[in-house]
Amino acid sequence: MPQYLAPGVYVEEVPSAIKPIAGVGTSTAGFVGVVADDVAMPLLPGRSGVQADGAVEPADFHLVAPAGVAQLVDGWETFKNLFGDIQPGNQVLAHAAYGFFNNGGGRCWITRVAGGGESLDDDLIEALETFTAIDEIALVAIPGAVSDAVQTKLVDHCENQYLQDRFAILDGRRTTTLTKAAIQGGVRDSSYGAIYYPWIDVGVTDDDGNPVYQPPSGHIAGVYARVDTERGVHKAPANEVIRGALGVETLVSKQGQAGLNPDDINVIRRFDGNITIWGARTLAGREQSEWRYISSRRLFNFLRESIDEGTRWVVFEPNAPELWSKIRRNVGAFLTTVWASGALLGNTPEQAFYVRCDETVNPAGVRDAGQLVVEIGVAMVRPAEFVVFRISQWAGGIQ
Structure with a gap:
């Protein structure tokens, strides 16, 4: 922490807790x-x-x-x-x-x-x-x-x-x-x-x-x-x-x-x-x-590789609730962007995915082993492989 000796106003730069995860390329x-x-x-x-x-x-x-x-x-x-x-x-x-x-x-x-x-x-x-x-x-x-x-x-x-x-x-x-x-x-x-x-x-x-x-x-x-x-x-x-x-x-x-x-x-x-x-x-x-x-x-490959590359800054950080919170925010922000593009199923982000990184998945034994666990679930959109139109005769009037 810096020392302030002379009276006055000081402006400090504070690193953001949000470290955006960029989507990796998929077509090379x-x-x-x-x-x-x-x-x-x-x-x-x-x-x-x-x-x-x-x-x-x-x-x-x-x-x-x-x-x-x-x-x-x-x-x-x-x-x-x-x-x-x-x-x-x-x-x-x-x-x-x-x-x-x-x-x-x-x-x-x-x-x-x-x-x-x-x-x-x-x-x-x-x-x-x-x-x-x-x-x-x-x-x-x-x-x-x-x-x-x-x-x-x-x-x-x-x-x-x-x-x-x-x-x-x-x-x-x-x-x-x-x-x-x-x-x-x-x-x-x-x-x-x-x-x-x-x-x-x-x-x-x-x-x-x-x-x-x-x-x-x-x-x-x-x-x-x-x-x-x-x-x-x-x-x-x-x-x-x-x-x-x-x-x-x-x-x-x-x-x-x-x-x-x-x-x-x-x-x-x-x-x-x-x-x-x-x-x-x-x-x-x-x-x-x-x-x-x-x-x-291929979507799962994209998600996994993007999160892998976008969270490397986490390695060797103190494995504590503050870090868990940052991970939830960063991964959640990325998956929200993916959901907004139409890649995940659900009317809201909460329906499309979840990110769990807390003491329930990181108990003492896991932390003592030097591990940090993040549990992620996503609802995949499947292609409409078989499109079925049911057609019948109708006598008219109100259905």
């Missing part, structure tokens, strides 16, 4: 894919690409980004400068990245593997680990990788107890057999991932003019980002048009989807010429019905 993606070492790269600005005698000048071209190193990509031009324009040596990853930005994505991290090794699956799995330390990543995909080993590792990555702040977008297998086993393979159920079927036509054809279908995960990650921006993470990324998609590899009817939806396969369908995401489920399975919907899992 992480992609892993194959880019060959010898892909053609664009010219550096102001260079001609040729020597005086007409020979090619390699120093005039961008160098392909090193394999196994995560690169921040904030637009399609950045992608081309790091990995080249769309071509046979990078086609799957390039189409995924283009689809991400075209559908509303803004930032992503990309780690390339060169391919051509003994085990591509092992290379992809190893590259995935480069994302572990990048905190801003919230969506992860390995476009076109549909093996059980890679997709299971992708789900494991998102479920990692030290992460649990990201969501896996999986591509379904290329099959015409409309069953969970055929489309999902042996990948286990998890609320930290969702799978999409079928692959999509983005205008690429082979030498005979036949469509070369592409995995949808990159485009769908862009749709997630677009919905997050326009509506919020609590809005299911479904009933949304995939920009740049011209068709689907397999047309699935309403009857066909009736056999897939209960098994948590999200179907991409054609409606009035638009290629539309027509599913909103995670791979949680019946055993985890509370995490059935993508929006529920």
Whole structure:
């Protein structure tokens, strides 16, 4: 406390007890894919690409980004400068990245593997680990990788107890057999991932003019980002048009989807010429019905990560009622903002959530162990997956 020796008026700055919790980002993606070492790269600005005698000048071209190193990509031009324009040596990853930005994505991290090794699956799995330390990543995909080993590792990555702040977008297998086993393979159920079927036509054809279908995960990650921006993470990324998609590899009817939806396969369908995401489920399975919907899992990830980052100032503070009161105010203010955005169910904040941090959850034994416990409950808004209109004949008059 300062000493006052001379008479006069003194003004002190007092730290506010309210330390606002900022919502974390939810739409930065992480992609892993194959880019060959010898892909053609664009010219550096102001260079001609040729020597005086007409020979090619390699120093005039961008160098392909090193394999196994995560690169921040904030637009399609950045992608081309790091990995080249769309071509046979990078086609799957390039189409995924283009689809991400075209559908509303803004930032992503990309780690390339060169391919051509003994085990591509092992290379992809190893590259995935480069994302572990990048905190801003919230969506992860390995476009076109549909093996059980890679997709299971992708789900494991998102479920990692030290992460649990990201969501896996999986591509379904290329099959015409409309069953969970055929489309999902042996990948286990998890609320930290969702799978999409079928692959999509983005205008690429082979030498005979036949469509070369592409995995949808990159485009769908862009749709997630677009919905997050326009509506919020609590809005299911479904009933949304995939920009740049011209068709689907397999047309699935309403009857066909009736056999897939209960098994948590999200179907991409054609409606009035638009290629539309027509599913909103995670791979949680019946055993985890509370995490059935993508929006529920991703909203919970958002809440947990935001509160985690916004309350780090609490660590090592005196564990006493004054601190508990500050925590209740700070977390309550954040959740009130979330409720006001329409993400929580309830006519009032009191109906939408509660925050408990007092002696009932922090008895002496807990405090002696160096722990501070905060109990939070939230009422989730679920998507209207089945909309039912009951229509009957009416004779008229007052109902």
